[in-house]
């Protein structure tokens with residue numbers, strides 16, 4: 508089943524609550540929350556206080572993507588704020604196994620993120636410990652960038668490994684997702700898709716979200 512996680516980075520921050528409610532009504536499956544620190548990525552967004560503000564507004568899982576250094580320091584804050592998933596970058600977390608254990612111990616589902624250039628080999632030793640792998644199909648830091656197609660074969664490779672090991676891990680794609688780019692990713696085995704500008708940038712969010720979801724479902728049918 509294809510799941511769509513609208514990225515609030517592309518929403519209108521002056522009415523964030525309404526924006527989240529609108530995509531929930533439109534059929535969103537998760538809400539994707541991009542946390543940026545201005546160090547690991549060249550942009551600053553928001554912190555746990557925003558997760559805490561959104562938590563009572565929606566029943567949807569809150570999927571928190573930490574594009575930050577020193578993630579260990581903030582895991583407890585995001586867990587208390589109401590995150591359902593916390594994903595951390597392999598490139599920014601040298602003690603990845605410990606970080607994942609901390610997320611799990613805080614009662615949150617852990618995931619790891621790979622930048623477009625990062626090989627899947629770096630996460631094979633911890634596959635059994637995680638619920639989610641996020642493949643970046645843009646270099647993280649900004650919305651509205653062009654989808655990097657060369658990531659797709661990595662998705663296919665990891666999907667095969669997950670199947671062979673009999674694991675239950677969601678494969679998520681983030682960056683430049685729209686009704687065309689979702690197709691090769693869904694065919695490669697991904698099942699959760701983050702979309703920012705392709706949903707919040709459109710007048711009719713419901714039509715945009717449903718068109719992306721349907722394109723993904725047709726691709727795997």
Ligand SMILES: O=C(CO)[C@@H](O)[C@H](O)COP(=O)(O)O
Pocket residue numbers: 514516517539541572645646647648649650651652681682683684701702703704705
């Ligand atoms: O993490 C990021 C960017 O760093 C993404 O979640 C973007 O926010 C996705 O935006 P679009 O590419 O869909 O506009």
